[in-house]
Amino acid sequence: IIPDPAFVCYAEDAKLAEAKIVRLPLxxxxxxxxxxxxLLELITKRTRMVVLNYPNNPTGATLDEDIAKAVADIAEDYNLYILSDEPYEHFLYDGAKHYPMLKYAPDNTILVNSFSKTFAMTGWRLGFTIAPKDIIKDMVKLHAYVIGNVASFVQVAGIEALRSPKSWEAVKEMKQKYAERRKIVLDAIKKIPHISAFKPKGAFYVFANIKKTGMTSEEFSEWLLDKAKVVVIPGTAFGKNGEGYVRISYATKKEKLIEAMERIKEALKEL
Incomplete structure (x- = not known):
C-alpha cells in the first residue's frame, strides 16, 4: 500500500518486487x-506492507502522533511491515515534531534513511536501515549481489558526519536557511493570483494548488516553463491524486527563488 501522491521510486520498487500496488489517497x-x-479498507489477506514517508516528499507534510500510533496499531494487528522512509526528519518548521515509526511498531517497522538530505551528501549514495533481523539478513543477500558495497571512504565520511559536532552545527544552519527560503516561497504565493499553497511543516518542498488556473498539473508545468522559464514538477508525477498541484523545491539559492517567484507572479497575472 503506497500513498498517493508519493515519491516516485516506491511504486517502481514494488514493481521490481512483482508486488501488486494499491494506492492510499492523501x-x-x-x-x-x-x-x-x-487504510483499513484497503487491507486484504494478501497485504504485506504499508509505505510511509514523513516529513513528506512532495507535500512537505508531517505526521501527527495520533496517526502514527493508529498506523502502528494497524500494522501490528494485521502483521504488516511499515516501510518508513524518513530522510527529512531534521528539517522541521513552526515547532513541528517528527515521530519515528520505530517508536510505535518496532517489530513491524523497516526504517530507511539517507545521508543525502541531512548532511547534503547526495552524490555519495550513502544510507542506512533499521529493521527486524530476518529482514536485514535478506537485505544483505540482495545488497551483496546488486550493489556490492559503499566505497570505504564514503563510509568513513558518513561516520564523521554522524559523530562530529561541526556537522550537526551545519545541519542546524542548513535548517535555518531552508526556513528562510520556505518563507520566501509561501509569502510570494500569497501575492500570486490563481494559486495557493499547503503550508509545509517539513522537508524542503511546497505543494502548490493550481486548480484555479483551469490547467492540469502537466499543462501548467509546461506552460510555466515556456512562459516564465521556471521548472516545477507536476503533481501527477507522484500519483493521480497529485492532479491540481505542482511541487516547488526551495533547495536552491535565495536569489534564484526570489526571481523564480517573481517570474511566476508575472506569468499568472496575464491569465
Whole structure:
C-alpha cells in the first residue's frame, strides 16, 4: 500500500518486487496524512506492507502522533511491515515534531534513511536501515549481489558526519536557511493570483494548488516553463491524486527563488 501522491521510486520498487500496488489517497484537507479508516479498507489477506514517508516528499507534510500510533496499531494487528522512509526528519518548521515509526511498531517497522538530505551528501549514495533481523539478513543477500558495497571512504565520511559536532552545527544552519527560503516561497504565493499553497511543516518542498488556473498539473508545468522559464514538477508525477498541484523545491539559492517567484507572479497575472 503506497500513498498517493508519493515519491516516485516506491511504486517502481514494488514493481521490481512483482508486488501488486494499491494506492492510499492523501488529501490536502487531511494535511496530506493517511486516513487510518481508509487504510483499513484497503487491507486484504494478501497485504504485506504499508509505505510511509514523513516529513513528506512532495507535500512537505508531517505526521501527527495520533496517526502514527493508529498506523502502528494497524500494522501490528494485521502483521504488516511499515516501510518508513524518513530522510527529512531534521528539517522541521513552526515547532513541528517528527515521530519515528520505530517508536510505535518496532517489530513491524523497516526504517530507511539517507545521508543525502541531512548532511547534503547526495552524490555519495550513502544510507542506512533499521529493521527486524530476518529482514536485514535478506537485505544483505540482495545488497551483496546488486550493489556490492559503499566505497570505504564514503563510509568513513558518513561516520564523521554522524559523530562530529561541526556537522550537526551545519545541519542546524542548513535548517535555518531552508526556513528562510520556505518563507520566501509561501509569502510570494500569497501575492500570486490563481494559486495557493499547503503550508509545509517539513522537508524542503511546497505543494502548490493550481486548480484555479483551469490547467492540469502537466499543462501548467509546461506552460510555466515556456512562459516564465521556471521548472516545477507536476503533481501527477507522484500519483493521480497529485492532479491540481505542482511541487516547488526551495533547495536552491535565495536569489534564484526570489526571481523564480517573481517570474511566476508575472506569468499568472496575464491569465
Amino acid at each position: 488529501r490536502e484537507e487531511n494535511g496530506f496524512q493517511p486516513d487510518p479508516d481508509e
